[in-house]
Amino acid sequence: MKSRYLAGYSLAVMGAGFLVMLFLPQNSWVKLLLGGFEAGLVGGFADWFAVTALFRHPMGIPIPHTSLLLKNRNKIVNSLISALETELLNKESITSRLRQMKLFQSVSTGLFKLIRRKEVRMKLLSSLEQAVRELPLEKAAPHIRDMVLRYIHSRNITELLNRAVKETEAHQLDEKVLDYGLLYAAEWVNNPDNEMMLGKLAHAKLDELQLGGMKGFAVQAMLGFMNEEKLGAILKKLILSALLEVANPESPYRERVVTGIRERLAQVADSPETESRVKGWLDD
Template sequence: MNTRYIAGLSLVTMGVGFVTTLFLPENPYVELLKGGFEAGLVGGFADWFAVTALFRHPMGIPIPHTSLLLKNREKIANSLISALENELLNKESITKKLQKFQLMRVAGSALVKLAGKKRNRISVLDFSQALLARLPLEAMVPYLQSGIASIIRKTDAQALAEKAVDAAIRGSWDEKALDYALDQGRAWASKPETGYMLGSIAQQKITEAKVGGLMGFAVQAFAGFMNEEKLGTMIQQLLLSGIQDLIQPGNANRERLLAEIRNRLLSVAGDEEMLARGKEWLADKALQPQTEQFLVERLEEIRGALIEALEKEKLSGGKIVVAALRFVIRKLQAEQEMAESAERKVLSFIVDFVEANHYRLGVLLKDNLDQMNDKELVRMLEEKVGGDLQWIRVNGALCGFLIGLVLTCIQWL
C-alpha cells in the first residue's frame, strides 16, 4: 500500500476517533480515548503540515517558510555539487577506497575466472583478429617512417660506430669477414673460365705494352712463348697460392692485412663528417616512397601471419589466452615491486582522471535539475524520499495518541 495513503488513513482515523468520542456518554474510558485521539489528530496534522511544507504550500496557501525545496532548489543543487566534488569525490577519499579495493588482485581474479570459459577466450581472439584486420597500416607507416628518421638523426653515430667496431674486433668479425672474402675469392679463382679470362687480359696488356730496347725484345719474346691458356694458368696458380697463404693463421701478410682492416674501421668510426653524411643518407632513405612501400608490405605480411595464427589458436580453444594471462600474473607475483608500481600507476590514473573530471558530474547534475520544472522536481523527490517522509506523519499520529493518553492520565492525577 502507498505510504501516503497509510499516513492519510492514520490522520483520518484520529479525526474520526476524536469526533466519535464527542458523541459518546461521558465516562473515564471515553475521556481517555478522547484525549488520545485529540493529541494524535494534532500530532498527525502537524507532521502533515511539516512534510507537505517541504515540497509545496500546504493547501495551496503561500504560508511563509513552506515549499522549502522549490524555494531553495539552487542552494540544494549547489550543496549537492559541493558535497560531490569536495567530500564524495575528493582525492583522499577515492585513494583510500581504491586502496581497500585491492584493484590488481580483484582484476586478476576476475580475468582468470573469465578466461576459464572457452567462449570468452574465443571472444578475445575474435576481437584481436578484428582489431588487427582494421589497423590502418598505410596511415601508420608515414608516422613509422618519421619515427625511424628521427631516431636515426638523434642517434650518436660516433659512439654507436665505436661500439660496433669494438664488438666486431672482440668477436673476431674482421677475421671472419676476411676468411669469407678469401673463400669466395678462392672459389672464383679456381674456375677454369677465370683462368682463361685472366690469360686473355694479360695477353692483351702485354701486346699493348710499348717497351723499347732490350726490355721490349724480352717482352715480345715472352709474349710469343706464352699463350692465353698458359698465362691464365700461371696467374690463377699465383692467386690461389697467395689466397692460401692469407688463409693460414699467423701468416705475416694476413696479420698485416687484418691490422690494416682494423685501422680502417677505427678511422671510419672516428670520421664525424662521414658518419654525419651516413646518418643523413639513412634518414633520407627511411623517408623515401620505396621505403614506405617496403614497410607496408612487411607489415601486411606480419598482420596476415598473426591473423592466421589466431585462427589456428581458436580451433585449439584459445589456450594461448590462458597462457598469456598466467604469464602476466606469475610475472607480477614474482616481481612484487613491479606489481605494486603498476597498481600505484593505475590508481593514480583513476584518481587523477576522476579529480580532473568530477566537476563534469556536477555540471551534469546542475543541467538536469535546471531542465526539470517544479512539478517534475517535486514528483521525483516524492518518489525517492517521499515514502519515508510519510512515515513521519504515521509516527506523529501514533505518538500523539499515546502522549494524549499519558496527558489525560496526568490530568486525572
C-alpha cells in the same frame, strides 16, 4: 493505494474516532481509546504539517517558515553543487577513493591470472596474428614510407647517425656483433671441409712462391713432408687461437679491434658522402 491517501485516511479515522469517543459514556476503556485517538490525531496532524511545510504553504495559508524548499531552492542547489565539487569531484577525493577501491590492482591481478592460463595466451596470440594478417599493408605502406621520409628529411642525417653510433657504443652493440662474428668464424674453421679447403689453399699458394736460394729450398722441403691435411690442421689451430685471443675481454688485441671499429663508425657517420648516400637510398 498510494501512501499519501493512506496517510489521509488514517488521519481521518483518528479524527472520527476522537469525536465518537467524546460523546460516549466515559469509563476507563473509553478514556483509553480517547487518548489513543487523540495521540494519533495530534501526531498525524503534526507529521502532515511538517512534511507539507517543506514543499508548500499548508492549506494555502502563507504561514511563516513554511514552503522552505521552494524559498531556499537556489541556496540548496548551490550548497549541493559546492559539496559535490569540494568533497566528491575534486582530484584529491577521487584519487583517495580510487586508492581505497584498489581498482587498478584488482584489474591487473585479474588480467595476470588470465594471461597465466595457456589457452588464454594462445587465443590472444591467435587473435593478434589474425588482426595483423588482415591489416591493409599494401595501402598503409606508402603512407608509412612518406611519414618516415618526411621525418628523416626534416632532421640532420649526420646528427642521427652520430646518435646511433653513440647508442651502439653505450649498449656495446659493436662488441656483441664482433663476438657473433668471432663465434661464426670459429664454427666455420671447425668444419672439416673448411679445414681441408684452408690446407689446399695454403699448399697451392706456397707452391706458387718463386723464392731462390735457401728460402726456396726450405719451402719446397716443407711442402715435401707437409701435405694439405697437415697444413689445414695447423692453420685451424692458429686461427682458433687468434679468435680466442680477440674474444678475451682483457686482451689488448680485442681493445684495438673494438677501438678501430668505433673509430671507423664515427668516420662513416661524419662523412658527407654517407649522408648523401642515405638520402639517395631513402629517395629510391
